[in-house]
């Protein structure tokens with residue numbers, strides 16, 4: 001089939017490359033001309049494992065091409081997967097400007113078309129858009145929420161747990177079955193529903209996963225207070241099949257371009273319908289506190305709210321490993337907190353350093369291409385993202401480069417006993433270490449006195 005993909009970001013590029021990989025002929029359109037020029041040369045401006053090789057392979061076999069010309073794509077196919085961004089407005093409401101623009105410009109240039117929205121949109125969006133488009137154009141709008149995870153997006157797209165289709169009543173199921181057949185051949189994991197339910201399914205999925213994270217983060221504070229080990233608790237509950245291990249890691253909180261914005265958008269959308277989503281408000285509130293609680297551990301350890309004269313090395317700034325994406329990454333708030341308290345910060349990340357440079361410029365923040373260079377002469381090392389390369393480091397070497405053998409671990413990746421044996425002060429999340437117990441911070445922000 002010939003398929004158009006609108007928007008060449010994390011979702012659009014993966015969608016276009018994977019559709020082409022499955023034999024479809026795909027044109028990917030974006031309004032960002034620089035991005036399109038780069039993509040035509042087989043290069044991406046984002047990091048996602050396997051993506052660039054898939055892109056090159058499909059450019060070479062002519063199954064994938066890129067365009068900034070709307071007329072070009074409208075003559076190529078009448079199937080359009082819409083993957084433009086839906087970022088948050090200040091109030092939390094989803095900003096649908098790019099979505100509306102892309103859909104109206106397509107509808108002006110074509111007729112008898114199938115528009116399938118992959119962008120995450122508030123429940124009711126497909127119906128609203130359908131009512132706004134000239135009915136004589138015969139354009140159907142369906143919803144196909146995307147569940148890929150950055151860092152494993154290609155793998156997730158090629159082998160999905162499920163495909164959810166919020167089908168426009170006038171569109172046949174066969175269209176979707178044909179498009180997605182290569183991906184669902186094994187387990188027929190395609191579910192059809194109305195557009196409203198499909199839109200809500202995406203928000204429900206992200207909200208539930210974020211709730212698991214905030215649940216663990218809140219319990220980690222309790223564990224800190226009582227001296228329990230949240231990692232043991234995680235093992236103890238995760239083995240229960242009803243709970244499972246995924247998204248049970250306590251840490252600095254969730255970030256990224258989806259969880260924070262989608263939950264806020266759902267809260268805002270429900271608010272418009274006079275419904276107060278109390279649970280999800282708490283999920284956000286707990287998440288918002290998590291970095292501040294961690295910062296308190298740092299100031300508690302150094303016994304001062306003023307961190308002037310101290311240098312911190314931060315390893316990992318992307319919101320999760322295997323991506324260069326730093327949108328709403330907890331590391332950003334942590335770096336700002338440290339800078340605001342007068343500290344010097346030396347940052348290292350395997351992929352996200354360029355994005356960090358664009359996001360924060362500060363005389364006290366430096367960027368390092370090698371982890372140990374960032375650690376050199378620092379008063380402590382902070383783990384903000386759990387990239388695999390941080391797990392098995394040489395602690396003896398680390399001790400020789402750090403000014404003080406102190407590690408603040410925002411992802412609980414090390415064994416407290418090992419670190420203690422190696423002579424480090426190790427401060428982590430919800431796990432009893434000698435140092436944790438000594439610190440004032442065990443009275444965190446939201447404790448009722």
Ligand SMILES: NC(=O)c1ccc[n+]([C@@H]2O[C@H](COP(=O)([O-])OP(=O)(O)OC[C@H]3O[C@@H](n4cnc5c(N)ncnc54)[C@H](O)[C@@H]3O)[C@@H](O)[C@H]2O)c1
Nearest residue numbers: 007008009010011030031032084085086098102119120146
């Ligand atoms: N990133 C994820 O992990 C993920 C996962 C699932 C769902 N989503 C949802 O998918 C959507 C896209 O997310 P993303 O991370 O790929 O965003 P992104 O910011 O990486 O990419 C969006 C792209 O759309 C382009 N664009 C903007 N206006 C356009 C227009 N009028 N016509 C054509 N292109 C236009 C931008 O130039 C950009 O390249 C969002 O709604 C997001 O919530 C994202």
